[in-house]
Structures are given as C-alpha cells and as structure tokens.
Amino acid sequence: MTDDGQLLRRYREEHAEQAFRELVAQNIDVVYSVALRKLGGDRHLAEDVTQKVFADLASKAGRLPEGTVLAGWLYRHACFTASKVV
Numbered sequence: 001m002t003d004d005g006q007l008l009r010r011y012r013e014e015h016a017e018q019a020f021r022e023l024v025a026q027n028i029d030v031v032y033s034v035a036l037r038k039l040g041g042d043r044h045l046a047e048d049v050t051q052k053v054f055a056d057l058a059s060k061a062g063r064l065p066e067g068t069v070l071a072g073w074l075y076r077h078a079c080f081t082a083s084k085v086v
Helices: 004-016 019-038 043-063 071-086
Strands: none
Touching: 004 019, 004 043, 004 071, 019 043, 019 071, 043 071
C-alpha cells in the first residue's frame, strides 16, 4: 500500500490514473462512512456524496497545498458535501 501523499503527488504531477484509483480504493470506505453517518443512514445519498467528494478531489488535486493531509481533507469535504445535501 502506497502512502496517500505519494499517490496524490503522482496523480498531480503525472496525471497517473492508477494512482487516483489507488487513492479511491484506500479511502472510499472512510468517505462513505462519514457521509452515511451525516445523512442519517441514507445509503443512496451517501453513495452520491462519496462520488462527489472523489470527483472534487480529481478536479482540485492540483490546487491542494503541498503537505495536505488527504485523510483530513476527505473527511472535511465529505462532511461539507453531506451538509449541503441535507
């Protein structure tokens, strides 16, 4: 398993789709769990929020500051996105 920071850097600098797939695979359960909890157990909305969080990561990866703790960013963004849905 590769470190999130390394994978994010590879995705940013090399546009390595495999690195992004690994990032998603390593973090999807946490993002989904956060969304599910924030949305009161609504699985369908939690899936939508999870998809939105990773779509946002793909589009914003190049603008994240170096040294960003990805797990923290994903958690915060999942909470924010879920609250917008509610």
